[in-house]
Amino acid sequence: MANRLVAAVRTFVSERRIAGPVVAAVSGGADSVALLRALREAGCDVVVAHVNHQLRGAESDADEAFVSDLARALDVPFHSTRLAIPQNENLEAAARRLRYEWLEEIAGATGTIATGHTADDQAETVLHRMIRGTGLQGLRGIVAIKFSRDAESSERSAVGHPHMTVSHSINSRPALGSEDSASRLNGRVVRPMLAVTRNDVLEYLHALGQPFRIDSSNADPRFTRNRIRQELLPLLRSFNPEIVSVLGRLAEQASEAFDFVEGEAMRLLSIAERPRAGAMLIFDKAALETVSPLFVRELFRLVWRRENWPMNAMTFDHWNRLANLVVGDYPGQVSLRGVGNIVQIVKTI
Amino acid sequence: MANRLVAAVRTFVSERRIAGPVVAAVSGGADSVALLRALREAGCDVVVAHVNHQLRGAESDADEAFVSDLARALDVPFHSTRLAIPQNENLEAAARRLRYEWLEEIAGATGTIATGHTADDQAETVLHRMIRGTGLQGLRGIVAIKFSRDAESSERSAVGHPHMTVSHSINSRPALGSEDSASRLNGRVVRPMLAVTRNDVLEYLHALGQPFRIDSSNADPRFTRNRIRQELLPLLRSFNPEIVSVLGRLAEQASEAFDFVEGEAMRLLSIAERPRAGAMLIFDKAALETVSPLFVRELFRLVWRRENWPMNAMTFDHWNRLANLVVGDYPGQVSLRGVGNIVQIVKTI
Numbered sequence: 001m002a003n004r005l006v007a008a009v010r011t012f013v014s015e016r017r018i019a020g021p022v023v024a025a026v027s028g029g030a031d032s033v034a035l036l037r038a039l040r041e042a043g044c045d046v047v048v049a050h051v052n053h054q055l056r057g058a059e060s061d062a063d064e065a066f067v068s069d070l071a072r073a074l075d076v077p078f079h080s081t082r083l084a085i086p087q088n089e090n091l092e093a094a095a096r097r098l099r100y101e102w103l104e105e106i107a108g109a110t111g112t113i114a115t116g117h118t119a120d121d122q123a124e125t126v127l128h129r130m131i132r133g134t135g136l137q138g139l140r141g142i143v144a145i146k147f148s149r150d151a152e153s154s155e156r157s158a159v160g161h162p163h164m165t166v167s168h169s170i171n172s173r174p175a176l177g178s179e180d181s182a183s184r185l186n187g188r189v190v191r192p193m194l195a196v197t198r199n200d201v202l203e204y205l206h207a208l209g210q211p212f213r214i215d216s217s218n219a220d221p222r223f224t225r226n227r228i229r230q231e232l233l234p235l236l237r238s239f240n241p242e243i244v245s246v247l248g249r250l251a252e253q254a255s256e257a258f259d260f261v262e263g264e265a266m267r268l269l270s271i272a273e274r275p276r277a278g279a280m281l282i283f284d285k286a287a288l289e290t291v292s293p294l295f296v297r298e299l300f301r302l303v304w305r306r307e308n309w310p311m312n313a314m315t316f317d318h319w320n321r322l323a324n325l326v327v328g329d330y331p332g333q334v335s336l337r338g339v340g341n342i343v344q345i346v347k348t349i
Numbered sequence: 350m351a352n353r354l355v356a357a358v359r360t361f362v363s364e365r366r367i368a369g370p371v372v373a374a375v376s377g378g379a380d381s382v383a384l385l386r387a388l389r390e391a392g393c394d395v396v397v398a399h400v401n402h403q404l405r406g407a408e409s410d411a412d413e414a415f416v417s418d419l420a421r422a423l424d425v426p427f428h429s430t431r432l433a434i435p436q437n438e439n440l441e442a443a444a445r446r447l448r449y450e451w452l453e454e455i456a457g458a459t460g461t462i463a464t465g466h467t468a469d470d471q472a473e474t475v476l477h478r479m480i481r482g483t484g485l486q487g488l489r490g491i492v493a494i495k496f497s498r499d500a501e502s503s504e505r506s507a508v509g510h511p512h513m514t515v516s517h518s519i520n521s522r523p524a525l526g527s528e529d530s531a532s533r534l535n536g537r538v539v540r541p542m543l544a545v546t547r548n549d550v551l552e553y554l555h556a557l558g559q560p561f562r563i564d565s566s567n568a569d570p571r572f573t574r575n576r577i578r579q580e581l582l583p584l585l586r587s588f589n590p591e592i593v594s595v596l597g598r599l600a601e602q603a604s605e606a607f608d609f610v611e612g613e614a615m616r617l618l619s620i621a622e623r624p625r626a627g628a629m630l631i632f633d634k635a636a637l638e639t640v641s642p643l644f645v646r647e648l649f650r651l652v653w654r655r656e657n658w659p660m661n662a663m664t665f666d667h668w669n670r671l672a673n674l675v676v677g678d679y680p681g682q683v684s685l686r687g688v689g690n691i692v693q694i695v696k697t698i
Contacts, residue, residue: 131588133595136485136602224588235584239480239573246482249665253485256643257606294605316598 005196005204009038012192016145021045021111023103026070028063028213031116033070034201035193037210039114040074049106050080051099056217063213079106100189117142117191120198123247124228127236131224135316139254141247144194197244264291265298272299274342281307283343288325297323309334309347354545354553358387361541365494370394370460372452375419377412377562380465382419383550384542386559388463389423398455399429400448405566412562428455449538466491466540469547472596473577476585480573484665488603490596493543546593613640614647621648623691630656632692637674646672658683658696 012018022044026032039046048071052064064080071078083098085091103113122141129138193201205212221227236243272287281303288296300322304311313331321328322336325343329335337344361367371393375381388395397420401413413429420427432447434440452462471490478487542550554561570576585592621636630652637645649671653660662680670677671685674692678684686693 130479130599131585131592131595133589133591133598135599136606139599227588232584232588235581236480239576239581240482242482243480246480249482250479250484250488256641257485257610260641260643261606292605292609294609 003038003041003204003207005034005193005200006038006041008196008200009035009192010042012144012190013039013042013044016190018044018112018190021047021107023047023049023107023111023113025099025103025113025115026050026067027116027215028067028070029116029215029218030201030205030212031118031121031193031198033116033210033212034204035114035116036070036074036076037208038204039192040076046074047077047079047106047111049103050078051102052080052082053085053095053099054082055085055095056215059216063215066213103189113189115189115191116193116201118193118196118198118201119244119248120229120233122194122251123233123244124225126247126251127228127232128225131228133316136254137258139251140258141251141255142191142194143255144192145188145190195248261294261298262302264295265302268295269299269302279346281345283345285325285338285341285343288343293320293323296325303345307347352387352390352553352556354383354542354549355387355390357545357549358384358541359391361493361539362388362391362393365539367393367461367539370396370456372396372398372456372460372462374448374452374462374464375399375416376465376564377416377419378465378564378567379550379554379561380467380470380542380547382465382559382561383553384463384465385419385423385425386557387553388541389425395423396426396428396455396460398452399427400451401429401431402434402444402448403431404434404444405564408565412564415562452538462538464538464540465542467542467545467547467550468593468597469578469582471543471600472582472593473574475596475600476577476581477574480577482665485603486607488600489607490600490604491540491543492604493541494537494539544597610643610647611651614644614651617644618648618651628695628697630694632694634674634687634690634692637692642669642672645674652694656696 022039024032024036024039024046026036026048027050036046036048048067050064050067052060054060068078068080081102083095083102085094085098100113107113125141126139129141132138217223218226219230221230233243240246268287268291272284274282274284276282288299297319300319301311303309304314310332318330322330325336325338327336327338332347333349334345334347337346371388373381373385373388373395375385375397376399385395385397397416399413399416401409403409417427417429430451432444432451434443434447449462456462474490475488478490481487566572567575568579570579582592589595617636617640621633623631623633625631637648646668649668650660652658653663659681667679671679674685674687676685676687681696682698683694683696686695
């Protein structure tokens with residue numbers, strides 16, 4: 001079958017050299033069901049993983065039964081889990097974190113996690129980030145391939161708790177065997193359908209006669225994401241019918257530019273930072289002053305993440321002041337001082 | 350009067366060290382009338398310039414009379430001109446080019462041209478570019494301060510004829526005295542109200558009891574720009590009331606990132622290019638291969654502009670292939686060949 005979606009998945013799998021088991025995250029919705037079918041057609045060694053968050057009662061249970069039946073019909077292994085959502089945390093972010101942790105457990109050391117994100121998801125994500133004001137960094141949207149640790153954090157940074165992400169990923173990850181999370185670089189997350197539109201998905205499933213589940217909460221206009229899908233994207237499409245691919249290309253460009261900036265910032269950090277004096281971080285002033293503030297700002301973002309300093313209260317303006325080495329106090333009891341050719345940064349608790 | 354708009358203009362004028370006469374481009378609409386009043390309040394040596402494009406008949410003439418009366422009432426010099434729109438060219442782009450040429454003539458060697466673009470204009474421009482798919486470069490939007498040659502070209506590049514811009518600016522600019530256009534770097538265009546919202550403008554004019562003209566074509570939904578203002582921005586505001594400033598910050602970030610990339614591309618071009626052999630451009634392959642395609646792509650954009658090669662037919666994909674030095678034919682009879690450690694690019698006509 002020369003289906004466009006299958007061809008895209010096949011190309012992705014071969015170009016990215018995906019080998020070993022592929023854990024397909026299947027909710028039962030159209031996108032993930034299409035992913036599962038296409039991965040099978042592309043000859044992958046697929047494992048189905050379904051997370052039941054029990055957020056929609058009987059509907060959630062019926063989703064689970066549907067995916068279980070589908071896995072049996074396709075003769076592929078099926079894993080499911082019930083994950084409760086902890087209190088006092090952003091519902092969506094918490095659910096996402098737990099989901100990825102469990103998927104990693106199934107993927108183990110050699111497997112790849114695949115999700116059914118489409119070009120439409122990408123467009124919605126880019127718009128969501130644009131509206132929230134996450135800047136160039138946010139416009140990167142969803143990345144096609146990523147180590148799972150990063151995939152989780154890059155998604156979570158959109159929900160406003162970037163510091164929690166790192167805190168979790170690096171320090172408080174539940175023990176999964178004896179491995180250190182930082183060394184488990186095999187647990188990648190891939191999105192083989194990121195260039196495929198939702199229309200392609202529906203056509204493919206229709207051609208297969210393959211049913212899928214519809215998540216009733218996807219129509220709830222209280223969720224920003226649903227309003228983006230139902231109101232904003234249709235309006236933008238009336239301006240430019242190709243808006244989904246336009247936003248996809250923008251995400252690619254933003255990703256390319258941001259990756260470069262982040263890479264330079266890392267390099268600069270390794271050059272500009274001196275050994276810390278107790279709680280005090282010390283930087284070479286001249287090294288920071290000779291580069292564009294663009295990189296210095298990103299360098300300080302890296303430092304904030306590494307130190308687990310709160311980033312929520314840091315505004316665009318605060319980052320800009322840091323980037324220009326403006327002496328003074330910053331949110332979260334952090335202060336910057338200049339002494340001779342040295343920049344000191346310290347956080348008092 | 351401690352008005353916010355006047356304060357913003359005053360700060361702009363002092364921080365950017367605007368000295369000498371300021372030619373305010375005044376259409377008679379709210380934004381430009383507010384600009385004129387605020388520049389006067391800020392103590393600038395203002396000259397009013399009004400262009401009558403005669404696109405709306407009696408309405409256009411009434412606009413001109415209104416601005417003339419206002420200038421007389423404020424006791425500032427008034428200049429006006431009637432500029433016909435040439436045929437066979439994008440109407441808006443042509444009008445804009447002629448307008449800036451005439452403004453430069455009035456500003457002469459020492460003056461500054463000021464326009465009344467607001468934060469709302471910036472947001473609309475960013476959205477317009479995003480919809481058209483002009484990428485990161487387009488997201489820069491309107492810049493606050495620019496040499497007039499560039500201001501013109503950066504605006505014109507949004508209307509799809511970037512090659513015409515350069516052709517015009519560098520080669521076919523009408524003689525204005527004996528000066529070479531490239532050396533006339535004093536003729537700057539500034540936008541002192543780029544951080545000021547349309548609401549601020551209306552409040553300011555209301556407080557002054559200052560009337561203004563309403564351009565009937567601003568309500569015409571056949572113009573994309575008007576639909577962005579009347580449909581898209583209000584919808585986005587329902588997601589985030591701060592959308593105008595969010596888009597303004599995005600433009601700043603895109604501008605910062607793009608300026609860096611363009612600067613590096615220029616530097617790379619000066620390193621990688623060898624003397625041309627007739628019509629053939631020659632580049633050092635190793636120099637291009639050792640940097641991110643991000644810069645190589647921009648390098649080739651600079652080359653295309655310099656050579657006046659048509660850019661309309663160049664897609665995102667074409668630029669990407671160029672950036673990766675993919676041998677083959679490109680739109681406009683341009684081809685790329687690799688010979689040993691050399692990249693040859695030639696346009697056959």
